[in-house]
Amino acid sequence: xxxxxxxxxxxxxxxxxxxxxxxxxxxxxxxxxxxxxxxxxxxxxxxxxxxxxxxxxxxxxxxxxxxxxxxxxxxxxxxxxxxxxxxxxxxxxxxxxxxxxxxxxxxxxxxxxxxxxxxxxxxxxxxxxxxxxxxxxxxxxxxxxxxxxxxxxxxxxxxxxxxxxxxxxxxxxxxxxxxxxxxxxxxxxxxxxxxxxxxxxxxxxxxxxxxxxxxxxxxxxxxxxxxxxxxxxxxxxxxxxxxxxxxxxxxxxxxxxxxxxxxxxxxxxxxxxxxxxxxxxxxxxxxxxxxxxxxxxxxxxxxxxx
Amino acid sequence: xxxxxxxxxxxxxxxxxxxxxxxxxxxxxxxxxxxxxxxxxxxxxxxxxxxxxxxxxxxxxxxxxxxxxxxxxxxxxxxxxxxxxxxxxxxxxxxxxxxxxxxxxxxxxxxxxxxxxxxxxxxxxxxxxxxxxxxxxxxxxxxxxxxxxxxxxxxxxxxxxxxxxxxxxxxxxxxxxxxxxxxxxxxxxxxxxxxxxxxxxxxxxxxxxxxxxxxxxxxxxxxxxxxxxxxxxxxxxxxxxxxxxxxxxxxxxxxxxxxxxxxxxxxxxxxxxxxxxxxxxxxxxxxxxxxxxxxxxxxxxxxxxxxxxxxxxxxxxxxxxxxxxxxxxxxxxxxxxxxxxxxxxxxxxxxxxxxxxxxxxxxxxxxxxxxxxxxxxxxxxxxxxxxxxxxxxxxxxxxxxxxxxxxxxxxxxxxxxxxxxxxxxxxxxx
Numbered sequence: 001x002x003x004x005x006x007x008x009x010x011x012x013x014x015x016x017x018x019x020x021x022x023x024x025x026x027x028x029x030x031x032x033x034x035x036x037x038x039x040x041x042x043x044x045x046x047x048x049x050x051x052x053x054x055x056x057x058x059x060x061x062x063x064x065x066x067x068x069x070x071x072x073x074x075x076x077x078x079x080x081x082x083x084x085x086x087x088x089x090x091x092x093x094x095x096x097x098x099x100x101x102x103x104x105x106x107x108x109x110x111x112x113x114x115x116x117x118x119x120x121x122x123x124x125x126x127x128x129x130x131x132x133x134x135x136x137x138x139x140x141x142x143x144x145x146x147x148x149x150x151x152x153x154x155x156x157x158x159x160x161x162x163x164x165x166x167x168x169x170x171x172x173x174x175x176x177x178x179x180x181x182x183x184x185x186x187x188x189x190x191x192x193x194x195x196x197x198x199x200x201x202x203x204x205x206x207x208x209x210x211x212x213x214x215x216x217x218x219x220x221x222x223x224x225x226x227x228x229x230x231x232x233x234x235x236x237x238x239x240x241x242x243x244x245x246x247x248x249x250x251x252x253x254x255x256x257x258x259x260x261x262x263x264x265x266x267x268x269x270x271x272x273x274x275x276x277x278x279x280x281x282x283x284x285x286x287x288x289x290x291x292x293x294x295x296x297x298x299x300x301x302x303x304x305x306x
Numbered sequence: 307x308x309x310x311x312x313x314x315x316x317x318x319x320x321x322x323x324x325x326x327x328x329x330x331x332x333x334x335x336x337x338x339x340x341x342x343x344x345x346x347x348x349x350x351x352x353x354x355x356x357x358x359x360x361x362x363x364x365x366x367x368x369x370x371x372x373x374x375x376x377x378x379x380x381x382x383x384x385x386x387x388x389x390x391x392x393x394x395x396x397x398x399x400x401x402x403x404x405x406x407x408x409x410x411x412x413x414x415x416x417x418x419x420x421x422x423x424x425x426x427x428x429x430x431x432x433x434x435x436x437x438x439x440x441x442x443x444x445x446x447x448x449x450x451x452x453x454x455x456x457x458x459x460x461x462x463x464x465x466x467x468x469x470x471x472x473x474x475x476x477x478x479x480x481x482x483x484x485x486x487x488x489x490x491x492x493x494x495x496x497x498x499x500x501x502x503x504x505x506x507x508x509x510x511x512x513x514x515x516x517x518x519x520x521x522x523x524x525x526x527x528x529x530x531x532x533x534x535x536x537x538x539x540x541x542x543x544x545x546x547x548x549x550x551x552x553x554x555x556x557x558x559x560x561x562x563x564x565x566x567x568x569x570x571x572x573x574x575x576x577x578x579x580x581x582x583x584x585x586x587x588x589x590x591x592x593x594x595x596x597x598x599x600x601x602x603x604x605x606x607x608x609x610x611x612x613x614x615x616x617x618x619x620x621x622x623x624x625x626x627x628x629x630x631x632x633x634x635x636x637x638x639x640x641x642x643x644x645x646x647x648x649x650x651x652x653x654x655x656x657x658x659x660x661x662x663x664x665x666x667x668x669x670x671x672x673x674x675x676x677x678x679x680x681x682x683x684x685x686x687x688x689x690x691x692x693x694x695x696x697x698x699x700x701x702x703x704x705x706x707x708x709x710x711x712x713x714x715x716x717x718x719x720x721x722x723x724x725x726x727x728x729x730x731x732x733x734x735x736x
Contacts, residue, residue: 012506091622111624112508113578132626134508172508196511197502 335725364396376405394718440465474533643716
């Protein structure tokens with residue numbers, strides 16, 4: 001059964017069968033990644049452009065590796081944000097790339113809605129690698145993959161997204177994807193970092209981290225972007241760590257074996273204590289490997305649609 | 307030249323005229339007879355059969371951005387006036403956020419000169435503060451003498467309460483209103499209304515309270531100083547409620563709404579189409595409902611387009627980076643008739659008051675009258691023509707409208723003013 005959409009712009013509205021198919025396909029590729037020769041010829045002759053209008057090392061490398069593992073020809077196109085802030089060259093750039101007969105475009109952009117715009121001016125399959133504070137669907141998929149790998153299911157689980165939900169592209173993708181797969185989703189963070197009306201998405205809002213730990217099976221801890229504007233939304237890093245940081249004592253106090261995910265890199269001593277971070281290294285590295293497998297699955301399923 | 311407008315429905319809400327089957331004789335653009343006229347008795351007369359068409363006092367749009375001087379690639383006084391005539395307006399007021407801003411008599415004279423020979427009257431709103439920077443009040447006396455009819459820093463609110471108080475006190479000498487774009491800039495800076503939609507679209511939000519805080523500040527300061535405040539393009543439920551309450555208290559406050567704020571809501575942004583990006587942003591259904599109520603009960607005095615032409619290059623950008631604003635001169639009449647008149651929100655009389663009478667009264671301009679000896683200042687309407695708005699037929703230099711291909715009921719067929727007529731896509735001298 002093929003995917004129902006030829007682009008992956010977000011997880012909003014993506015049917016359960018599609019998510020299931022991507023996760024199952026990722027499992028197959030996960031095995032490929034354990035082989036001595038980690039390359040399959042599936043996308044031979046296909047050209048994928050990684051169009052990154054915002055600096056991102058990990059996501060870009062993950063996509064690039066996924067493309068190489070599938071034998072696609074990949075081209076990296078990184079543009080500094082300053083030259084696009086005026087907006088003048090964006091369409092021309094896309095038309096240029098289009099003229100090179102590419103099959104797929106993986107796009108990262110600081111402005112929400114850019115991947116949707118690309119679908120209107122390009123015939124290629126578009127994969128959103130993060131648009132502003134909107135969505136980051138492959139991150140959402142790999143989080144779900146990691147949860148399923150570890151806990152053998154998603155349906156019926158209680159998952160809490162912790163941190164700066166308002167300025168996160170990962171939060172929405174997680175919310176949409178997890179809810180579609182039958183999980184119960186909550187968010188936890190300082191109230192200044194919880195976006196307006198998020199409850200209307202069927203998400204519980206929790207302001208107490210202990211309550212979040214007690215109530216949930218999984219915590220997906222977002223990275224606090226200290227370098228960004230987010231810093232204006234809480235009084236001090238010390239206060240954030242004190243009231244929302246996840247520490248060994250907190251986990252012990254609540255006496256729970258809880259799965260913690262983190263997209264990395266961790267701000268040690270902020271969202272996670274050093275001790276918790278150390279204990280987590282294993283799964284975070286696994287998340288990275290899973291990321292390649294999930295992206296291979298998405299590229300493969302979209303690239304072989306036509 | 308003599309012209310007969312044959313068999314018209316003549317309608318004037320202030321003069322209480324509502325008559326069908328009227329003929330009007332114009333001599334060199336002046337009304338010389340109203341009643342039954344036999345064309346055969348007048349030699350060389352040109353007859354326009356306007357059966358089933360309405361003639362109403364010429365429409366006036368008090369909130370237009372002409373972009374000249376400074377951005378003549380987007381609009382000029384000439385092209386803006388052509389769009390106004392095409393949209394059914396005989397008069398417009400242009401906002402001062404040009405480059406340079408309209409904060410000196412020279413710029414006022416320049417605009418007046420550019421529009422001198424056009425059918426459309428161009429009235430000028432002067433900047434309330436020098437360079438619209440909110441630091442010092444503009445030379446209001448000199449601007450007033452040059453013909454300015456209102457003061458505004460439109461695009462932004464007057465920056466501080468202190469400078470606004472002074473602007474009220476000073477402008478009071480000339481009984482000229484302060485027109486405010488109400489937005490607390492410490493709360494705004496986003497790209498759309500704050501709510502579930504902004505959360506879901508991942509677009510930086512503008513809370514409705516950013517507008518409301520300045521509305522209430524302005525009302526309080528107008529009351530305190532005795533100045534006149536006109537709230538431009540109000541867009542939220544609370545803004546309407548506060549203006550209603552202020553009017554009940556007898557404070558000198560008037561307000562306007564744009565057609566897009568009574569027609570569209572923020573659900574329209576789901577495609578990230580930048581033609582739906584404007585400031586104030588599109589709000590929610592609850593806001594629109596209150597706006598409709600405000601139009602009905604008279605809280606909202608005027609309908610104004612906030613016609614804001616932008617070049618295609620600038621508008622075709624990422625949503626967050628695209629400039630705010632849409633063109634509106636040529637869709638306003640159709641939208642007001644479709645959404646307000648035909649849906650029985652307001653009567654034709656109310657519609658004409660909000661689009662012709664009230665804006666002129668607020669700006670202390672004479673209201674066109676249907677009397678022998680008066681210069682004809684008419685808008686010709688077909689209340690029932692159904693048509694599809696086509697942006698490619700717009701006379702504006704810019705094409706940034708969310709209403710392209712929209713089906714509308716009711717159309718402005720032409721205008722007459724200053725001894726000129728625009729009808730069937732042609733200008734002619736009367």
